[in-house]
Amino acid sequence: MDLSRFSLEGKVALVTGASRGIGKATALGFANAGANVVVTSRKLPDLELVAEEIRGLGVKSLPVACHVGRMDQIQELVKTVVGEFGTIDILVNNAGTSPVLASSLDLEERAWDVVMNLNLKGLFFLSQAASRVMKEHGGGKIINVASIDAYKPEYHVGAYSISKAAVVMVTKVMAVELAQYNIRVNCIAPGAVETRIYDSHWFDVSEEQMKKEKAEVAKRIPVGHIGQPDEVAGAMIYLASDASSYLTGETILIDGGSFLV
Numbered sequence: 195m196d197l198s199r200f201s202l203e204g205k206v207a208l209v210t211g212a213s214r215g216i217g218k219a220t221a222l223g224f225a226n227a228g229a230n231v232v233v234t235s236r237k238l239p240d241l242e243l244v245a246e247e248i249r250g251l252g253v254k255s256l257p258v259a260c261h262v263g264r265m266d267q268i269q270e271l272v273k274t275v276v277g278e279f280g281t282i283d284i285l286v287n288n289a290g291t292s293p294v295l296a297s298s299l300d301l302e303e304r305a306w307d308v309v310m311n312l313n314l315k316g317l318f319f320l321s322q323a324a325s326r327v328m329k330e331h332g333g334g335k336i337i338n339v340a341s342i343d344a345y346k347p348e349y350h351v352g353a354y355s356i357s358k359a360a361v362v363m364v365t366k367v368m369a370v371e372l373a374q375y376n377i378r379v380n381c382i383a384p385g386a387v388e389t390r391i392y393d394s395h396w397f398d399v400s401e402e403q404m405k406k407e408k409a410e411v412a413k414r415i416p417v418g419h420i421g422q423p424d425e426v427a428g429a430m431i432y433l434a435s436d437a438s439s440y441l442t443g444e445t446i447l448i449d450g451g452s453f454l455v
């Protein structure tokens with residue numbers, strides 16, 4: 195196989211939730227593969243640091259603040275990217291949230307809306323706006339980020355699990371409808387990956403206790419460790435590149451084998 199099919203040379207990528215964690219590792223991975231990368235999240239100062247790091251790799255980067263749960267900001271984001279780079283070749287819908295711990299007996303409507311607006315509605319309408327641009331320019335790739343929770347409910351984060359299960363279906367719906375425009379839509383479902391969202395599971399214990407409990411978690415994962423953001427970025431490059439030209443509508447579970455045990 196020709197390995198140049200993994201190259202993203204000259205492509206324009208937009209990565210949401212790119213200020214840290216999986217989004218940042220993906221943005222840097224894309225830059226290493228040759229793409230110019232627009233990085234977005236709510237906080238511009240954090241994004242400026244990531245953009246600086248990306249530019250250090252010899253490609254262009256633009257940081258843009260955008261709350262993906264706000265429909266007007268999504269449209270502005272797409273306008274800004276097209277204004278600056280002319281098109282969008284790759285969209286990664288990575289921004290996500292799980293702000294509340296509540297059982298289905300107690301979950302409040304407001305919390306439901308916060309989760310759904312970002313994880314599902316924002317993801318769908320940003321994909322719609324980007325795919326209209328991709329259609330005009332002959333195609334593109336969309337990569338969604340779901341979760342292992344899409345397949346297996348986690349106690350007290352029900353709205354999150356429901357939103358991520360829907361992301362798996364958004365991927366299938368858009369893959370089928372957009373294939374005719376040379377737009378492929380795939381999804382990644384991470385298991386435990388050490389990031390700020392993941393660490394928030396331990397919001398009520400000391401750092402020392404968190405370390406102890408993480409070591410126990412790692413023992414239960416078949417590969418023997420909790421995932422790192424970089425371990426997700428490789429699959430992102432595969433899905434964003436022509437190396438995955440026969441794949442669409444698929445969700446890849448990246449969980450160190452956790453789902454199997």
Ligand SMILES: NC(=O)c1ccc[n+]([C@@H]2O[C@H](COP(=O)([O-])OP(=O)(O)OC[C@H]3O[C@@H](n4cnc5c(N)ncnc54)[C@H](OP(=O)(O)O)[C@@H]3O)[C@@H](O)[C@H]2O)c1
Nearest residue numbers: 211213215216235236237261262289290341387389390391
């Ligand atoms: N880590 C895991 O174990 C795990 C497992 C399964 C799935 N995931 C999924 O992976 C994705 C990335 O999470 P992560 O683990 O890398 O978490 P993270 O390190 O906490 O990063 C979350 C990113 O999303 C951005 N963000 C949060 N709310 C936003 C909003 N309303 N609009 C735009 N950006 C927003 C954050 O930046 P700002 O604060 O600047 O907005 C940040 O860049 C999420 O979809 C998450 O559900 C993670």
